[in-house]
Amino acid sequence: MYKAKINRKTVYLITAVASLGGLLFGYDTAVISGAVGALETYFITTLENNDALASSTIFQFKLIISLCILAVGILFGSFVLKFFKRSKAYTIIGIILLLGGVIYYFQFLTLPGVLTENLRNSILGFMVSSALVGCIIGASLGDKTANSIGRRNGLILAAFLFLVSACGSSYPEFMNIFQTNTLTSFIIYRIIGGIGVGLASMLAPLYIAEMAPAKIRGMLVSCNQFAIVTGMLIVYFVNYFIVKGQTEIWINETGWRYMFLSEAIPASLFLLFLLFVPKTPRFQTMKGREDDAIKVLSKLNGPQKASEILAEIKASFNKTKAPWLSFGWTIVIIGILLSVFQQFVGINVVLYYAPEIFKGMGMETDASMLQTIIVGAINMLFTVLAIFTVDNFGRKKLMMIGSAVMAISMIGLGFTLYLQVDGLPSLLMMLLYIAAFAMSWGPVTWVLLSEIFPNKIKGVMAVAVAVQWLANLAVSWTFPMMNNNEALIETFNHGFSYWIYGIMAILSGIFIWKFVPETKEKTLEEMELLWSSKDKLQ
Incomplete structure (x- = not known):
């Protein structure tokens, strides 16, 4: 062979x-x-x-x-x-x-x-x-x-x-x-x-x-x-x-x-x-340019394998797609809420406003930029760790642990600001939060979104992704309104918004625990059967 x-x-x-x-x-x-x-x-x-x-x-x-x-x-x-x-x-x-x-x-x-x-x-x-x-x-x-x-x-x-x-x-x-x-x-x-x-x-x-x-x-x-x-x-x-x-x-x-x-x-x-x-073989085949597709496939996989892969590509175009609600509303709502909670825990507030947050802790411009580099390094390091551990620990376990640690760190950060305990405690809380997100809700949300939707309704993922960007916009837009509001500053000293994100982290953990199935080591066909059985019970 x-x-x-x-x-x-x-x-x-x-x-x-x-x-x-x-x-x-x-x-x-x-x-x-x-x-x-x-x-x-x-x-x-x-x-x-x-x-x-x-x-x-x-x-x-x-x-x-x-x-x-x-x-x-x-x-x-x-x-x-x-x-x-x-x-x-x-x-x-x-x-x-x-x-x-x-x-x-x-x-x-x-x-x-x-x-x-x-x-x-x-x-x-x-x-x-x-x-x-x-x-x-x-x-x-x-x-x-x-x-x-x-x-x-x-x-x-x-x-x-x-x-x-x-x-x-x-x-x-x-x-x-x-x-x-x-x-x-x-x-x-x-x-x-x-x-x-x-x-x-x-x-x-x-x-x-x-x-x-x-x-x-x-x-x-x-x-x-x-x-x-x-x-x-x-x-x-x-x-x-x-x-x-x-x-x-x-x-x-x-x-x-x-x-x-x-x-x-x-x-x-x-x-x-x-x-x-080159253009992808699938797109070339879709446009009827099979000779060009074969050339690319041969270069990447060898000439003997190229014809076999081309046949598989052509066969995939014959698969029919099902209506988006074929498996009921549950899977759609779960996919959308995964995207919403990923943003409502406040991650992009930290990524977009980090230097200003650090300045608010009393740091100079150079120091705040340097601390932001540390945030980026922690984000990258723990994202890599998540890629290598998600198949061993399971999706639900990582997500729930991440939610718990994010809740603790965000609520803790809010209290350090409220009590005006600037410096190292605030920085440690933020870095702990970044590490928890990067190990869980950052990459694992994308894994879950790619696994929970059966192939017949993969188009629903586009809705979940669009909602994710919309939730990102809502959080990023409203942060200055909360953080720079004079009445809130006078009462909570910049801690209010972080408490909100901490509460969202708690809700995200409850959501994962109660409603999201474990997809570890389950085939896409098994997930399809799972949602089909749930739909019959509704």
Whole structure:
């Protein structure tokens, strides 16, 4: 019997190129962390001394929020159409839009064009988290992009968006082609980068999975998750070396620009390298280009194995998909809540606002940036440990332990701030929290999402991922509103928001314990039988 010889060198090179998409995913989402204070000074403090500029900015802020809500609403409406019959879906979408529109109008649009404390914090929160709107859009369009222009070309598009965002975010006044004020231009360029992140978050692992031989597919796909946390760690180093030894004035005027512009280097390399990697055999076959597919398969797996794999690819197109509610509502709700709790425990508050949190503990700019590097290193180290332990310990056990430790550390961090015990105790609580998340809810959520959905309804995972980005946006946007609120500061001294995240960690542990099945060592077919039996009992 012929034993196929894998061309490991070519496979590893292709994986390394595609994993740059994951690295840029982490780089783009974390680059904002070092610039929050400077952005607040450069963009928002300026508004306090210029009423006309403040009024114009508030009007444009309301407009861009309205457009973002409309775009996200349309995307989620398309998901609703797949869950319900068309007539019922339109009714549900109409009710949601009506209620949301009424609340949004009276609670936001009718507010006067005056820079109040809450509005100021809202603008800051959205400016920091605006890329996440793009992530929702990009992730939602990922499947259509993959099937229309292909996985490789979709990544080329993402690389181009990363490059445009890097340049536009660093110099929004000079690249302001939108005829808006500078703050709005900055937000638009961050959203453009977010679309690139959303596309890369889906297309990079998909490209690797379709190019990698089955024997080493799991290991290679996990490289994408490792690349994400590596990208975060790299940008923490970059931000640190940009601000090291510099004055606050220079950082507020120039330093933050270099942080965003630095992304142009990996984005350019990603764009260049993608021009030299092939399209996936599955996409080539889908488009009727079987000769091209055979060439790629032969190079990766050997000529004898190539025909066999091509036959398997062609056969997979004949498999029928089932309606999304074929296994009942339980599996859908569990998948969505996994995504929601992953964000509601507050992880991206730490990743996006870490330097500002450390400054709030009394640290100088250089020291706060250095502590952020430690956060990134802990995140990467324990993510690697999770990859190697998840199959031994089981998913549920890791998730429940992670929830317990996150709850203790977040509530403890809240108390250290409330009691004004700054310094080492606060830092240790934050690092403990990061380690717990990286060992559990960080990577294991993705493992569970990939395992709980039967192959027939894998499309539901797109809903869970889109909801995850939406939950990320909600948490990141609201953190400055809670953390910078004068009444809450006077009462709780910055501890309030961390207690909220601690409570969410407790609820996440209860949710895993009560409702999420253990998927360790279960085949996808066994999971399908599990949900089928549950559906019959409902």
